[in-house]
Amino acid sequence: MQDMATMDRLVGIFSDGFGKSKFPRSKISLVSDVLLSPESVRKLGVDFFHTGRGYAIPFGAGLKLGNLDLKVVVVVGDLLTLSGNHFLHSARGNMDLVIVCLNHFLYKKVGGEDPKVRYSQVSPFSGDEEPFNIPHLAKSLGAVYVARWTLMHAGQLANSLSEAMRAKGFSVIEVIAPGVNYFLGQRGERDVSGLLEYYYKNSQVRNDGDTQNAGIGPDQKIIVGRFVHKERETFIDSYNRQLEQVMKKKFRAYQ
Amino acid sequence: MNTLESMTKQDGHPIEPLLRMDRIPHIWCPGCGIGTTLNAFVAAVNKLDVDRDKLCVVSGIGCTGRVAGYIKLDSFHVLHGRAIPFATGIKLSHPELNVVVFSGDGDLVSIGGNHFLHAARRNINLTVILVNNFIYAMTGGQVAPTTPVTAYTTTSPFGNFEPPSNIPQLAEAAGAVYVARWTALHIRRLTKSIVEAFRKPGFAVVEVVSPCSMYYSRLNRMGEGIDMMKFYHKNSVIKHGEPTENLDIKFQKQIIVGKFVDRERPAILGSSGGPDAEAEP
Amino acid sequence: MAANPEDVFTGSYYIDGDVASAYGALAAGCKFLGGYPITPSTEAAEAFAKRAPEVGALFVQMEDELGSIAAVLGASWSGKKALTITSGPGFSLMMENIGFGAAMEIPFVIINVQRGGPSTGIPTRTGQADLMQARWGSHGDYEIIALAPDSPQECFDFTVKAFNLAERYRVPVMLMADECVGHMTEKVVVPPASEIEIENRKTYSGSLQRYLPYKRDKSLVPLFAKPGDGHGLYITGLTHDERGHPIGDRDLRSSTARFLVDKIRQNASQIIELEEDRLEGADVVVVSFGITSRVALKAVESARRQGIKVGTLRLKTIWPFPEDKIAELSTRVRGFVVPEINYGQIAFEVDRCSHGNANVILVPHAGSSVHLPVDILGAIKQVAKDTKPYASVVSYKTHLERQIFG
Amino acid sequence: MSLVRTPYDIKKIKVPRGEVHIVKERCKGCGFCIEYCPNGVLALSDEYNEKGYHPPKVVSPEKCLSCALCEVLCPDFAIWITLQGEVEAKIGG
Numbered sequence A: 001m002q003d004m005a006t007m008d009r010l011v012g013i014f015s016d017g018f019g020k021s022k023f024p025r026s027k028i029s030l031v032s033d034v035l036l037s038p039e040s041v042r043k044l045g046v047d048f049f050h051t052g053r054g055y056a057i058p059f060g061a062g063l064k065l066g067n068l069d070l071k072v073v074v075v076v077g078d079l080l081t082l083s084g085n086h087f088l089h090s091a092r093g094n095m096d097l098v099i100v101c102l103n104h105f106l107y108k109k110v111g112g113e114d115p116k117v118r119y120s121q122v123s124p125f126s127g128d129e130e131p132f133n134i135p136h137l138a139k140s141l142g143a144v145y146v147a148r149w150t151l152m153h154a155g156q157l158a159n160s161l162s163e164a165m166r167a168k169g170f171s172v173i174e175v176i177a178p179g180v181n182y183f184l185g186q187r188g189e190r191d192v193s194g195l196l197e198y199y200y201k202n203s204q205v206r207n208d209g210d211t212q213n214a215g216i217g218p219d220q221k222i223i224v225g226r227f228v229h230k231e232r233e234t235f236i237d238s239y240n241r242q243l244e245q246v247m248k249k250k251f252r253a254y255q
Numbered sequence B: 001m002n003t004l005e006s007m008t009k010q011d012g013h014p015i016e017p018l019l020r021m022d023r024i025p026h027i028w029c030p031g032c033g034i035g036t037t038l039n040a041f042v043a044a045v046n047k048l049d050v051d052r053d054k055l056c057v058v059s060g061i062g063c064t065g066r067v068a069g070y071i072k073l074d075s076f077h078v079l080h081g082r083a084i085p086f087a088t089g090i091k092l093s094h095p096e097l098n099v100v101v102f103s104g105d106g107d108l109v110s111i112g113g114n115h116f117l118h119a120a121r122r123n124i125n126l127t128v129i130l131v132n133n134f135i136y137a138m139t140g141g142q143v144a145p146t147t148p149v150t151a152y153t154t155t156s157p158f159g160n161f162e163p164p165s166n167i168p169q170l171a172e173a174a175g176a177v178y179v180a181r182w183t184a185l186h187i188r189r190l191t192k193s194i195v196e197a198f199r200k201p202g203f204a205v206v207e208v209v210s211p212c213s214m215y216y217s218r219l220n221r222m223g224e225g226i227d228m229m230k231f232y233h234k235n236s237v238i239k240h241g242e243p244t245e246n247l248d249i250k251f252q253k254q255i256i257v258g259k260f261v262d263r264e265r266p267a268i269l270g271s272s273g274g275p276d277a278e279a280e281p
Numbered sequence C: 001m002a003a004n005p006e007d008v009f010t011g012s013y014y015i016d017g018d019v020a021s022a023y024g025a026l027a028a029g030c031k032f033l034g035g036y037p038i039t040p041s042t043e044a045a046e047a048f049a050k051r052a053p054e055v056g057a058l059f060v061q062m063e064d065e066l067g068s069i070a071a072v073l074g075a076s077w078s079g080k081k082a083l084t085i086t087s088g089p090g091f092s093l094m095m096e097n098i099g100f101g102a103a104m105e106i107p108f109v110i111i112n113v114q115r116g117g118p119s120t121g122i123p124t125r126t127g128q129a130d131l132m133q134a135r136w137g138s139h140g141d142y143e144i145i146a147l148a149p150d151s152p153q154e155c156f157d158f159t160v161k162a163f164n165l166a167e168r169y170r171v172p173v174m175l176m177a178d179e180c181v182g183h184m185t186e187k188v189v190v191p192p193a194s195e196i197e198i199e200n201r202k203t204y205s206g207s208l209q210r211y212l213p214y215k216r217d218k219s220l221v222p223l224f225a226k227p228g229d230g231h232g233l234y235i236t237g238l239t240h241d242e243r244g245h246p247i248g249d250r251d252l253r254s255s256t257a258r259f260l261v262d263k264i265r266q267n268a269s270q271i272i273e274l275e276e277d278r279l280e281g282a283d284v285v286v287v288s289f290g291i292t293s294r295v296a297l298k299a300v301e302s303a304r305r306q307g308i309k310v311g312t313l314r315l316k317t318i319w320p321f322p323e324d325k326i327a328e329l330s331t332r333v334r335g336f337v338v339p340e341i342n343y344g345q346i347a348f349e350v351d352r353c354s355h356g357n358a359n360v361i362l363v364p365h366a367g368s369s370v371h372l373p374v375d376i377l378g379a380i381k382q383v384a385k386d387t388k389p390y391a392s393v394v395s396y397k398t399h400l401e402r403q404i405f406g
Numbered sequence D: 001m002s003l004v005r006t007p008y009d010i011k012k013i014k015v016p017r018g019e020v021h022i023v024k025e026r027c028k029g030c031g032f033c034i035e036y037c038p039n040g041v042l043a044l045s046d047e048y049n050e051k052g053y054h055p056p057k058v059v060s061p062e063k064c065l066s067c068a069l070c071e072v073l074c075p076d077f078a079i080w081i082t083l084q085g086e087v088e089a090k091i092g093g
Helices: A004-021 A038-044 A056-066 A084-093 A134-141 A154-166 A180-187 A192-201 A235-250 B003-007 B034-048 B064-070 B083-093 B105-111 B113-122 B167-174 B187-199 B225-235 C017-027 C042-054 C065-077 C088-093 C095-104 C131-136 C152-169 C257-265 C290-305 C323-330 C346-354 C373-385 C399-405 D032-036 D069-073
Strands: A028-032 A047-050 A071-076 A097-103 A145-150 A171-176 A203-205 A222-229 B055-059 B074-077 B098-104 B127-132 B178-183 B204-209 B236-238 B255-262 C011-016 C030-035 C058-061 C081-086 C108-116 C122-126 C145-147 C172-178 C185-190 C234-236 C274-277 C284-288 C310-315 C317-319 C335-339 C359-363 D014-022 D042-044 D056-058 D079-088
Touching: A004 A038, A004 A154, A028 A038, A028 A056, A038 C234, A047 A056, A056 A071, A056 A084, A056 A097, A056 C030, A056 C065, A071 A154, A084 A134, A084 B113, A084 C065, A097 A134, A097 A154, A134 A145, A134 A171, A134 A222, A134 B167, A145 A154, A145 A192, A154 A171, A154 A222, A192 A203, A235 C042, B034 B064, B034 B127, B034 B187, B034 D069, B055 B064, B055 B083, B064 B074, B064 B098, B083 B098, B083 B105, B083 B113, B098 B105, B105 B113, B105 B127, B105 B167, B113 B167, B127 B187, B167 B178, B167 B204, B167 B255, B178 B187, B187 B204, B187 B255, B187 D069, B225 B236, B225 D032, C011 C017, C017 C030, C017 C042, C017 C081, C017 C108, C017 C152, C017 C172, C017 C185, C030 C042, C030 C065, C042 C058, C042 C081, C065 C081, C065 C088, C065 C095, C065 C108, C081 C152, C088 C095, C088 C108, C088 C131, C095 C172, C095 C257, C108 C152, C131 C145, C131 C172, C131 C317, C145 C152, C152 C172, C152 C185, C172 C290, C284 C290, C284 C373, C290 C310, C290 C335, C290 C373, C323 C335, C323 C346, C335 C346, C335 C373, C346 C359, C359 C373, D014 D056, D032 D042, D032 D069, D069 D079
Parallel strands: A028 A047, A028 A071, A047 C234, A071 A097, A097 A171, A145 A171, A203 A222, B055 B074, B055 B098, B098 B127, B127 B204, B178 B204, B236 B255, C030 C058, C030 C081, C081 C108, C108 C172, C145 C172, C284 C310, C284 C335, C335 C359
Antiparallel strands: A145 A222, B178 B255, C011 C185, C108 C122, C145 C317, C274 C310, D014 D079, D042 D056
């Protein structure tokens, strides 16, 4: 479960983003593999599905394909460990989903110094594996909208969310959000606001398409911004077009 | 091929010492490119002069998965999609072993896509030979994540509508340090690439575009294996270092081959059984 | 209500069981198939992919079985009837989400064309060893329904029935065909739509604010509402109360978990379908299902010719298990013969339900082919002859077993 | 008179000669070896092997330069080359 302070903040941003997107709340479905409290969901006024860890993307894809009128927003909290494959193939097929990837990697220091070492529950001394460069991965898989913000960039994040919802196809927003209880807690540091401020100070906005160097590592700024905003035919549109072309009158479009 | 050694040998095919000959003839159809790819791999092994007792081959399920059954090395034919994690386990527990993953597109990119991504991200020292025949051939010709748009398969009877995976781009984006693509016809260059990939510390991927003479070509009316080979002959263009985003394969269009990525990144168990392999797993 | 005529390909066909089940799914109104190719079930997905665009249904080949079943669950929550088709290893991969579907009470159908196992096993040959996995595969307590067809015609009929049961009880329903039935080509009659009875889930029509996703009436099956209609659904795989909210560990009284088993157990008598033959006055009863029941016919016929009073009980429904029927039979027969293509699954269920009143003999098979009728006949004779009660289930030494173990 | 110039070092150049070995029963008749032999050494034979395929036959053995392309292209490991010594190069050879 995410830390509640993080999630509350995120829910506020969701609310802004949903409002800006102009979609009626009843048509928005939020699918998540991390739990949101019933209160926050009620505040958002959307339909909420909490799936097994790693299955939010395919479940969301099914939900969307089951009812094409829905706008499905998927919150992925597992850093693409279990859901990497679903991410890959939904992006390839351009499923009409908005993916919000929560990234709560951890830096040692919170207050201004450069981070040197990454820590996590299972690598308490250092993370010896490089993390995914999620924007680059998403872009190369063909996502139509790719952005990354920290949780402090509330306005930009809400804007991005509404843009991503209006973009037709697979949209990815990476949110750098602290996972306080699991990660910082282990180091005895629970200062959320300090961490958020640290993220904010150490990030650099770059609204261009170069995602190659947007990897997150020690001793470097967190590159944030909107990286991709383009158009590509969605899964169901390609399906209807291709089959109509081949089957002609025999085809009944999928609705 | 280790020329002199093989050329003076009279009493059998030079590949035979590395095959389980009691299992030959193999199950691959006439005109299939997997046998050719296996030839290239064995040639590369001969060239590498590597200790064969320290060489493992891991295959998943599918036509290409059968390679593990024919090659006379320590070979594992594991579950569908799990070739890379299985190989990761071998490599991490025995860093002195050289582990080669030899499997197909459906196995490595579809069901095993997540393992592919994460192994590349970790940059675990494996050599992946990925035979791409655009289709699930073992189960009878279903649409694969590599099937070009508009191609017919048994589960896309009205033409495929999903854009296929661009495997070199996927490998690069996830963090592979060596990425090359050849067709089964570019046999010498393929052999050279396998040698290079093998020597590269880190996650190295060699994609081999191979004819499926029984399903892909039949369902799309492309003739036999030899006709597909002729097509590759005519339509493949060698462009080393081409940016990987240009490497999409369109239906019956040009195929760009070559070596696209050769870079350095910190690898887990970096060397191929060299001194660095002493590092703690 | 009757099926939609547009969905039904009425006519007589000469097709295999896999294709028949695809036709059955379409006739039942299934509009979504998320699948992944796996021998020997692929023909069903292929047939569905071929015919679905004609009736506005969608076939999606997902990246793996995990994705397939998760998408099926999502599509079913969106109000479509949804199906996935798989076999051995794919079935194993789906287990986590089957439990998830059972806990969230999502109606969906899985067609499992069983093959030889374990693991990759014998992909192109038959097996009947996934039955316990179907029942107990996912962790925790839940109930499912499993049907076992023995012919391509039944593949069609039972697929329609599977959808009806899934929709009626909001539960995963599994069609446990085996490779022999799946690949057996026979005449299949697809009746006109007016003769196909289909059921749809009961939906909620009251005020939006008052909707409680897991509130039940006497039938124990909650009313369904799909997302996008303003109900403000909150659905989770965590143990939940009738609002759908997670309950944590304090208030188990409000948990709806108990109803997952009760709604099937209490309705078992309506779900279970059996085929009985000459059970009156029988000394021996052959309990069988799937392709094995057709092999057993030959043995039963020979035994009857030799003067043994044999009845047959064919399990069309495997789960829930016909406990009452077996218990009742056990008081008046000498023993049961259970041939199955595994090393004992249903035989132990029969033994459990007979409460020591009757002997149970298992005719095992390692898979990849079907029994020899002579083995089943031998077992029938042995049970008919033995007067002493068995300590537990006795495994009959078949020809194959004798070859292997001497 | 030949229009081709004779290279001055033609005496130094040795041309390898190869011998083709075919395991007919392993062949599945894909035709890769015949198609891609640069010197046209092989051709499809009329005979059938036990699987019912036409294996290749050697039609111009003297042309084989032992490049072994057939050997590495053959998916069924049914054909290989052995080096049979070298001969002196000659124009148009």
